[in-house]
Amino acid sequence: MSNSTGYAPGLLxxxxxxxxxxxxxxxxxxxxxxAALGARLAICGRKRDKLDAALASLPGVDVLAxxxxxxxxxxxxxxxxxxxxxxxxxxxxxxxxxGQFPMAAEALEPKGWDAVIRNNLNGTFYMTSAVARRAMxxxxxxxxxxxxxxxxRGFPGMVHTGAARAAVENMVRTLAVEWAQYRIxxxxxxxxxxxxxxxxxxxxxxxxxxxxxxxxxxxGSEDEVADSIVFLASRLSSFATGQVWRLDGGASVxxxxxxxxxxxxxx
Numbered sequence: 001m002s003n004s005t006g007y008a009p010g011l012l013x014x015x016x017x018x019x020x021x022x023x024x025x026x027x028x029x030x031x032x033x034x035a036a037l038g039a040r041l042a043i044c045g046r047k048r049d050k051l052d053a054a055l056a057s058l059p060g061v062d063v064l065a066x067x068x069x070x071x072x073x074x075x076x077x078x079x080x081x082x083x084x085x086x087x088x089x090x091x092x093x094x095x096x097x098x099g100q101f102p103m104a105a106e107a108l109e110p111k112g113w114d115a116v117i118r119n120n121l122n123g124t125f126y127m128t129s130a131v132a133r134r135a136m137x138x139x140x141x142x143x144x145x146x147x148x149x150x151x152x153r154g155f156p157g158m159v160h161t162g163a164a165r166a167a168v169e170n171m172v173r174t175l176a177v178e179w180a181q182y183r184i185x186x187x188x189x190x191x192x193x194x195x196x197x198x199x200x201x202x203x204x205x206x207x208x209x210x211x212x213x214x215x216x217x218x219x220g221s222e223d224e225v226a227d228s229i230v231f232l233a234s235r236l237s238s239f240a241t242g243q244v245w246r247l248d249g250g251a252s253v254x255x256x257x258x259x260x261x262x263x264x265x266x267x
Contacts, residue, residue, distance in 0.1 A: 005033050005227065011234055013038030016087040018080075020070055020127055021097035023050030025196045026147060028057070029222035030094055030229050035061040037230065042083040042090075044068035045097070070097050070123030073130075080130045090135035092233045095124045095168075096147045100161035102206060113160050120164035125171065132175075137182045145232045146172055146188040147225075148244065152252045165190070169244050176242030185241040187232045192248025195219040215260050216249035 017034050021027040022043025031043055031054065041063040045051055051065040064086050068079040083090055098120040103112060128144060136142030148165040149155075155162030169188055176186040193210035211219055228247050231237050246252045254260075 005036055005230065007033075007037055007230060007234075007236075009037070011037040011230070011236075012092075014040070015091040016040045016042070016083070016089055017092035017094065017233070018042045018044070018083055018090055018127075018131060019094040019096060020044055020068075020123075022065075022094075023047065023054045025096075026191070026194065026222050026225045026229075027094070027096040028054050029226040030096065031058065031063075033223070033226045033230050034092075034233075035063070037234075039092070040087055042066065042079075042086070044070075044079055070127050071118045073126050076123075076126045076130050077134075080127075080134045084135055089139055090131050091142060093128065093131045093136075093142070093144045094147070094229060094233065095127055095144070097123060097127075098147070098161075100158060102158060102203075103160070104156075105159040108160060116160035117164050120161055121167050124168055128171070128175070132179065132182075132184065136184050137179070140182050142182070142184040143233050144175070144184065144186045145229055146186075147229070148188050148190045150190065150192070150248075150252070152190075152246070172244060173242045180241060185237075187237070187240055187242070188244045189225065189228050189232060190244055190246045190248065190252075191220060191225050192246075192251045193219050194222060194225055196222050210251075212262065213254070214249035214251045215254050217260065217262050218249065220247060220249065 012034055017039045019027050019031050022031050023045035031041055035041060035058055043054060044066050046069050048067055055065050066079050066082055068075045070076055100116050146168050148168050149161060172186050172188045192214060225247060228245055
């Protein structure tokens with residue numbers, strides 16, 4: 001694939017990257033950038049049709065696409081075994097799979113809570129643990145990037161995913177310390193409101209409110225998130241571990257006490 005990422009050609013040449021939720025959205029944008037930089041890929045997701053469409057958009061790339069529900073430890077183990085059998089190693093893990101739905105806390109039932117926690121927290125740990133134990137710890141090297149969300153401030157309407165993502169951010173810090181001895185770096189990227197297939201399901205008024213709460217007064221793009229993931233997953237960030245990179249147009253640091261006018265994009 002042609003390299004239009006702005007990174008040096010061959011930055012990830014020969015490296016093996018596993019991307020969960022790689023069939024669409026941020027995961028697929030990341031897969032395209034990794035491929036353009038020379039990586040060999042394993043992408044997974046729960047829907048075969050999305051994976052097949054993703055494969056069609058990655059012509060000429062050495063890529064393994066497997067159906068995997070990260071909430072199921074046995075499926076995670078099978079995926080990691082398949083990747084290791086195909087490529088012999090895993091250098092990079094991008095934990096991008098996740099999902100949630102807007103719901104006020106007082107209306108949230110235990111079933112809905114459990115579904116989001118299993119997906120965004122448990123599944124992330126199952127995948128991280130399996131890749132580390134099967135590949136990265138034995139080879140004594142690896143880079144892991146978690147894709148989280150708003151966990152710095154309150155997250156009204158998203159208490160389930162806010163709690164899960166906050167737990168993942170602590171996981172990042174804990175594993176970064178525990179696994180430094182194996183030369184495994186663990187970091188996270190916390191996107192703000194991104195124009196993607198994931199946010200397309202939300203009500204327009206909710207998205208507009210999120211745009212208004214960004215000092216930059218715009219949405220981020222999937223490619224902008226992928227750009228930052230490349231940095232955290234490559235040698236360019238070789239002394240960074242245990243960090244959470246907030247890519248939210250400044251939303252997490254704006255306390256609303258400074259009025260920012262809403263200007264059209266490009267002004």
